[in-house]
Amino acid sequence: MEELPLAEQFEQLIQRGDKLAIAEFLNDQNISDVAELINEYPDYEAQIIANMAIHRAASVFKILDITEQRRIVKELPPFKTAELLNELPADDRTDFLEELPKEVIRDLIKLIDPEERKITLSLLGYPEDSVGRLMTPDYVYVYEHNTVDEALSVIRKVAKSSETVDVIYIINEKGELVDDVKLRDIIIAATDKKMGELLDGRVVALNVNDDQEHASQVFKMNNRVALPVTDDNNILLGIVTIDDMLWVANEEFSEDMQKMGGTEALEEPYLETPFFKLIKKRVGWLIVLFIGEMLTATAMAYFSDELAKAIVLSIFVPLIMSSGGNSGSQASTLIIQAMAVGEVSLSDWWRVLRRELLSGLTLGSILGSIGFLRICLWHFLMQHGVIQDLYGPHWLLVGFSVGFSLIGVVLWGTLSGSMLPIILKKLGADPAASSAPFVATLVDVTGLVIYFSVAFIFLKGILL
């Protein structure tokens, strides 16, 4: 039976209906494998959780999607839910509860033991996306005057219930954070040494109101598996562990991506988001962009006399517009990404502007030349009767109009695409909101104006 894939082993057990065997089987698996079983057999999800040792059930529960968590809590008998909620580490409990409607939170919180309930309520009091929401109060602390031996016996006592004992915290009588010590350093120290002698005075702490993104940055730059969290008075409130950072990074990533694609950030996975919620998240930006794009109709109407005189001009409108949009979204994505990972900051705006000025001119010249050559080539084909003559005797001037417009439009797209995220950030908004569609829309309208202005210079008195 060892050789069968997990799913098949599980199915056999389910068919046999032997609860004890199922429980034993589930307790033998890695939590990630159990989580996968739940994904595969949603019908048994509550049963799977209910049949596991409660400690392991909590470990599985915390890595499930919020929608699965919700369904499971709905299906479990209340006493099981209570057990589960009490077993869940404080940070994961906050993480689960904060996604629920207020009435449900109220009902569930009643199931939690008084001590844990107090902790949960205080954690839920911190602002969303703050370090406080990620924090767990299950850390190990000792005082400077404790010996290594005393520290070790504290660690032994609480090791099972603490989120991590890999780092131990030293506090003073006021509860202020003094320093952190790695478990490894305690183990190699003589047992009669005072803890105070192990300190290096270099403590990195997070503030409970810090942004979660900031926390992720601090973890990246400091080689720690856990960081202490203090309030403004340096009182140690809890710790944040590095594994939560992987989830934070994931969430930030998803949000940034969604915004850049012109959607409001979804709170749930795409497939789990109810249809009308999905539409609501999408339609807002689409309408704003649509109304913005209506200006293109105004611009086109303004130039309608020119269009009527030289229908050939209208042929290149889509090409010119999209080139501006493409170069704009390219530039804006590059800058948003660089700002998101901290490579470009506000003070770099001048360096970015110079770079993009040059990039825009270079890219524009390349596309402009290709556009010009294409018109020359088509003219040649038209002359030889391969295709219908559209450009007329002034094909060269049309070519110049298109070529030079492309330089202008691409330059403009690149500049506005790169500057917009910086301006948004300066104004305190999220740079990712300058989504590709937003930049494209902005560039489309001005692109038309550039095109018709350039065409006017070349073709005035000839076609126009």
Place this chain on the structure above:
Amino acid sequence: MEELPLAEQFEQLIQRGDKLAIAEFLNDQNISDVAELINEYPDYEAQIIANMAIHRAASVFKILDITEQRRIVKELPPFKTAELLNELPADDRTDFLEELPKEVIRDLIKLIDPEERKITLSLLGYPEDSVGRLMTPDYVYVYEHNTVDEALSVIRKVAKSSETVDVIYIINEKGELVDDVKLRDIIIAATDKKMGELLDGRVVALNVNDDQEHASQVFKMNNRVALPVTDDNNILLGIVTIDDMLWVANEEFSEDMQKMGGTEALEEPYLETPFFKLIKKRVGWLIVLFIGEMLTATAMAYFSDELAKAIVLSIFVPLIMSSGGNSGSQASTLIIQAMAVGEVSLSDWWRVLRRELLSGLTLGSILGSIGFLRICLWHFLMQHGVIQDLYGPHWLLVGFSVGFSLIGVVLWGTLSGSMLPIILKKLGADPAASSAPFVATLVDVTGLVIYFSVAFIFLKGILL
């Protein structure tokens, strides 16, 4: 002096030129603060590294950008570079070396001690983006028959030189991985217990050839700070620590973003990428898209007779095109993001298709109605002489043409935007390559065809 910001303290020390005081000052700071000093005072970067205790210098060096690392190695005297390279953990050394040109790697590898050189060469032999490149061979292992006491003395001996001792590995005589044990479990166990008794038989291991993205997923789903890495025969080769995952997530994120913006992934930060390299990364896609967009000129030329007859049609070309593009990039970003974090897989294509069919119809109907209303409104303004009459007596039919085209174009944009990433993945390509500009281009051409076809239905024999 305690009260001054770090940078000012540093400047004062530099001015005094007291090397000993500088060294002392640097050794007192957190490595992330030293890294920031290096960012702020690039002129002193090599000096800063040279003046620190070598162990801490290595910790700072490994979190710097590759461009800073390169400059520092160029400026340092060879004996310092040798010291630094030897002190660098094996995984960070690989990470640094893999970014360098082959000749430089060859020169630098000569500076490394024979034992470490062997390790480095073997790590560099693993494919890029594989777990092997992240691995460090500095792990702690014991055998099943060892006692807890023996294990602790091994840990004490190697604790200083190992990347992490928070998890200990149990191997058998063949070097095969048996299990991993957390340091905390060893500490709370009786010292005469055999290590074999502490095992839970649930080991999660990575294969050395696994993709780094996969590793990040495994870390997320299993509560571990380090994971063992084995070859195909289950021989333990090294370990990967969770802090590396934050860097991997960052890199994946940057790459996906850049691709989605229509740029090839940059290897260096935006501002550090040489100008012509940046152009090279950008121009490829822009040219491809430009040539694709040329089809719009072909389509417009094809409909030029219609355009000449009803110039009013050309007015709405940009609006229709961009609506398709915007809804397309929105849909594609949503799906790429959902696939990147594992929320949508290939087998979900049918569910996605159904959702997007309905979404496209809904969003299209909303935009179509707005477009239709806007034409009615303008008509009203024209009739009252507020603006010039452009739509003529058939304004209602023009309105219907635009409205229904919008439904079609938005539906088409949504469908192709959502299906393209799935198709690309199915073909083995990166879904992120279906960038917003790419989808927009694809939709532009077909959008025109949809528009003119719908207009033909409504206006045939009237305007056309």
